[in-house]
Amino acid sequence: DAGVIQSPRHEVTEMGQEVTLRCKPISGHDYLFWYRQTMMRGLELLIYFNNNVPIDDSGMPEDRFSAKMPNASFSTLKIQPSEPRDSAVYFCASSLALQGAVPYNEQFFGPGTRLTVL
């Protein structure tokens, strides 16, 4: 498996523009997570999905942020409009709840998207 795939790897945009980040989880995984990492706040969970359904979006900072998972192999995180304080590295991760009947839940991370909002 290619692992978790994210695109783009780098995004530079101007304040007020719409930004869309993309994620392809590991095939067969039933959980998908979006995180944001900054020097000041470390790694923060924004939202996670189970079987394509959003379960907890309490970490989404504002209504400017939205996430979707239209199918098991694709998710997007959208920021509209973007602001300079949104500059961060955004990670997508996926996990599998069970291996057979055994609880598992090891998270695998993508390489991240480095977002810069000018």
Place this chain on the structure above:
Amino acid sequence: KQEVTQIPAALSVPEGENLVLNCSFTDSAIYNLQWFRQDPGKGLTSLLLIQSSQREQTSGRLNASLDKSSGRSTLYIAASQPGDSATYLCAVRPNNFNKFYFGSGTKLNVKP
């Protein structure tokens, strides 16, 4: 809310030394704990996952232990190498939520 602390924030050791990284958490009702390494500008790489019923896990030169009652986990690295230089993060998943709480990490530098 679960709080995860990693001390020290940074550590510098000479090559070949055995070392221990610490992770503490406030709520002992955890489902599992995962250790990651992060290289500069890269994503997180999973090192070890310990389920709540386990006391330790080993992979090569790495050994992670878990003591739920005291709210602590340690990552032991044997015979450290310059290639081990990275930031090490621990993450805790509580029993009732499928979400991980991360520590702020320990930045390790292994000097040749």
